Amino acid sequence: MKLLNLTSRYFLQLIFAMLLLWCAVFYFSIQSTIYNEIDEYLTFREQEIIQKIKKDKALLNTSTADDRDFYIQEITQKIYDKERIKNPKGFFQDFNKYIPYEGEEEPFRRKQSVLKDREQYYQITTLTNMMNSEDILYTILLDVLVFSLLFFALVMVLNRFILNRLWKPFYHTIGNIKRYRLDKEVQLSYNSSSITEFKELNESIEELIKNNLTAYQNQKHFIENASHEMQTPVGIIHSKIELLIEEPNINKAQAVLIEEISEQIHRLSRLNKTLLLLSKIENNQFPDSSVIQAITVIKKCCDYFKDLLEFKNLSLQWQQQEEMTLTMNEGLAEVLFSNLLKNAIHHNIESGHINISITKKEISISNTGKPLTFDSSLLFERFQKKSDDPQSNGLGLAIVKKICVLYQFDISYSFFNDQHTITIIC
Amino acid sequence: MKLLIVEDEIGMQQSIQAYFTKSGYLCEIAGTQKSAEEKIQLYHYDCVILDITLPDGNGLRILEHLKKKNAKTGVIILSAKNSLDDKVAGLTMGADDYLSKPFHFTELNARVTSIVRRLHFQGNNQIQIGNICFELDAQKVFIGDKELILKKKEYELLLFFISNTDRIISKSSLAEHIWGDNSDRTDSFDFLYSQIKNLRKRLNENASDYNIQAIYGLGYKFIKE
DSSP: OOHHHHHHHHHHHHHHHHHHHHHHHHHHHHHHHHHHHHHHHHHHHHHHHHHHHHHOGGGGTSTTOTTSSEEEEEOOHHHHHHHHHHOTTOEEEEEEEEETTTTEEEEEEEEEEEEEETTEEEEEEEEEEOHHHHHHHHHHHHHHHHHHHHHHHHHHHHHHHHHHHHHHHHHHHHHHHHHOOTTSOOOOOOOOOSOHHHHHHHHHHHHHHHHHHHHHHHHHHHHHHHHHHHHHHHHHHHHHHHHHTTSSOOOHHHHHHHHHHHHHHHHHHHHHHHHHHHHHHHTTOOOOOEEEEHHHHHHHHHHHTHHHHHHTTOEEEEEEEOOOEEEEOHHHHHHHHHHHHHHHHHTOOTTOEEEEEEOSSEEEEEEEOOOOSSOGGGTTSTTOOOSOOTTOOSOHHHHHHHHHHHTTOEEEEEEETTEEEEEEEO | OEEEEEOSOHHHHHHHHHHHHHTTOEEEEEOSHHHHHHHHHHOOOSEEEEESEETTEEHHHHHHHHHHHTOOOEEEEEESSOOHHHHHHHHHTTOSEEEESSOOHHHHHHHHHHHHHHHHSTTOOEEEETTEEEETTTTEEEETTEEEOOOHHHHHHHHHHHHTTTSEEOHHHHHHHHHGGGOOSHHHHHHHHHHHHHHHHHHHHTTOSEEEEEETTTEEEEEEO
16 A cells, blocks of 8 residues: 555544544534523523512413413422422423424423422423524534535645655655666666655665675676686687697597597587676677568578488478567577577477477477476576586576567467477567 | 787697698787787788787787788687677778687688688689589589589588698587587587588598598598598
């Protein structure tokens, strides 16, 4: 989950809870204020009526009228005493009353207290309509809610906006890191941020990348330099052996030794050359690309291996021959396809087949052969030499893979029906 | 035939000199760009074997110098860099051939021979050895009057043998000549043995003056029978 959304989510939850709490507090606070006011009014009105009764006793009997805001009932002494102990100041009660012209029940509040007048006991009830106060309460509550929500929305938008702005350098940095590849020299741009943390982050990353790059480059150069430096002594040994074989009077035992040395030095120099090629591909030292026809290059390679195919009694078939253009270094294209073809020839069986298919997007070369004796995921790894061929250096497919990586081709291997297939999707 | 070897590694210098002296060339050595340029200024050479990396400069400068002099001199570039740039630069500047280190002497010998032949026998692109005749332009081989029909690789192989007549050719140099960087398979060696066997048979059948002789443990030799 994005940091921004997470912050928003927390904010949302927090503010919502607070809003609810606030509404509740507000509701009860206003309600209690309103009740206080009403109760005060009812008490006042009651006193007024009692004063009136003292002046005009007739009121005691006319007080049951429905449209009055008070009524008086006679009660027994027993109830009077009980009420006086229970509620010496009278008691308040909410109730609903049917209002004919409204056609519905409306909330009312009444105060009941008891009264003694010349050994007669009465209960006096004062009441008032609560309609207005309820309306006011709900209106206020609604207003509060609406304004709070609006405020809340505003805060959210601002929050998003501000956070977006604040975190922008961070996302930029992340984007940089995502795009960064150690083996590709990409200059990364850093937004100068005024935020200390981000500044530090950028600086640390820059430092980290710089160190990594130096280490990586050192390593790469070491391989390249080592291979280079080895060329000269290997070359000299090579040349001395060639002089040696022409020396007169070499006996058979010596000849066998020389042959062995010669073979090994030949192998060493080939290995060295191949490593150099690999490191050059890695260092992208084949800059000039041209547009080439895949089919032309592959046919050239087939022609090159024609005699060897015949010698091994292999049949080569073209399944599909569509036009496909590749933009790559021509030399590397030849290396790529000749390695694949060489592989298909070498790992084939007696009187086997090689099938080549080129479509607009895909080149696949398959050959008959024994199943792999190792995990196919290791097929394109360096020195995964599993064949028992002493001449093989186990780098052929590693080179193929490197070239594919360089040009961002997708390479895959499959084995089906005793057929090994290597497919390159360009 | 005069040969100038421009090479800074003493071990290499000596080897090349020893090998080509045996082939009957008159070899001179230059270890730096300066001494090479002096020698070129003073003498004429049929072929210059030029190492690109020199302690005091680039071998390509010498090539430039040589081309200015406009001498009829073949140039073959040696480079340890195995770099395509050097190859392209060298060939566009007028070098005749390019060979990356390490190389087989038989390979260098074949190339030098071919360059010298081209420079000295213009128009008549033929090699005659005993009763074998190579028509290089047409890529045809005749023994006496009879044409010897060869496959592509067999032709290459025979030409390589002929360019290294009387010298011992190691198996690995043969494989590398035929298969280049693809010589790293047993297949290619097996293939080679069968080609050589076949070639010997054909030469024998056609009563060739020369044939391939196996030298135990060391390789082959193309000699007069």
